[in-house]
Amino acid sequence: MLKASNRNLPPHDAIDERKFVVALARGLDMLRAFRPGEVLLGNRDFAERTGLPKATVNRLAYTLTTLGYLRFDEAAGKYALDTGVLSLGFALLAGADTLELARPHMRELAREIGAAVSLGCRDGMDMIYLETIRSETALTLGLAPGSRLSMLTSSMGRAYLAVQEPATRAALLEELSDAAGADGPALVKTAEQAVEDFARDGCCYSFRDWHDDVNAIAAPFRDVRNGRWLVLSSSGPASSMGEGYFREVIGPKLRALAGRLA
Missing domain, CATH: 3.30.450.40 (GAF domain)
Incomplete structure (x- = not known):
């Protein structure tokens, strides 16, 4: 059964669960959690907005930070979007x-x-x-x-x-x-x-x-x-x-x- 945030999924009958990568969908949900004007989000924010368990949020945040899509602000103890996301958006608009x-x-x-x-x-x-x-x-x-x-x-x-x-x-x-x-x-x-x-x-x-x-x-x-x-x-x-x-x-x-x- 699919566990990614329902807000970002197409209609359930349009999804082939044999091909659907839930872990990838969860990671993208994390990136979508940022709203216009927001710079920093903490693990609690991610959990509330995606519906994911805190343990899952921790692992995804670490992975996205390692890949350059999130940046951890040590002073604030929260995450910001990093240049990896910018490159994806630029590729779309360009x-x-x-x-x-x-x-x-x-x-x-x-x-x-x-x-x-x-x-x-x-x-x-x-x-x-x-x-x-x-x-x-x-x-x-x-x-x-x-x-x-x-x-x-x-x-x-x-x-x-x-x-x-x-x-x-x-x-x-x-x-x-x-x-x-x-x-x-x-x-x-x-x-x-x-x-x-x-x-x-x-x-x-x-x-x-x-x-x-x-x-x-x-x-x-x-x-x-x-x-x-x-x-x-x-x-x-x-x-x-x-x-x-x-x-x-x-x-x-x-x-x-x-x-x-x-």
Whole structure:
């Protein structure tokens, strides 16, 4: 039976346990435990965020430190990400032709609509930002590359779910619901409504769902270079950018950009 953190696993029926290396999955869960803005984590932090026993955390931390993916800060008694992780991320971004192609168009769109424009993809049970461009003409929101978003409450995650095959989406929603606990069924219902939004509008929305003062919209497209789904999104303060602006102004422009990138 698989013991890695469920948050980062694909749907259980999509995993061939004969080929799945649990130890590797656990090590990657340790690296994913860091959140944007965090520099140091201790063994207790790793254990709480991954659900792994402390003894396992100790062994994995030692291994990742030996390989150069973690660095132990003796003064703090905690671990920081080391250059091995940076090299992996750089290799991904350096080879991302679509990101290079998208960046100037995202910058132009952000300036035109006065809202942040971001590009992301799925990472385990979350969505992760690959790039975000903030408007130069207005105060806008926008998370940094590497930031994670809930697949159920973010427009980006809902757009990703909307383009999955029905059976794949159903299995993923079940996993997400289990991970969300008591709130799972209600969140899944909202995500299923987003699939209907996409069928009608070609976009998915998150109006004050991810954050009380954030409205957002997203449009997915297939990356022709490697066949994966990427998602463009735009977000701004709900207090100054209402739902109508996202539906009527940003939506058509975001869909058009997604179409060009595809």
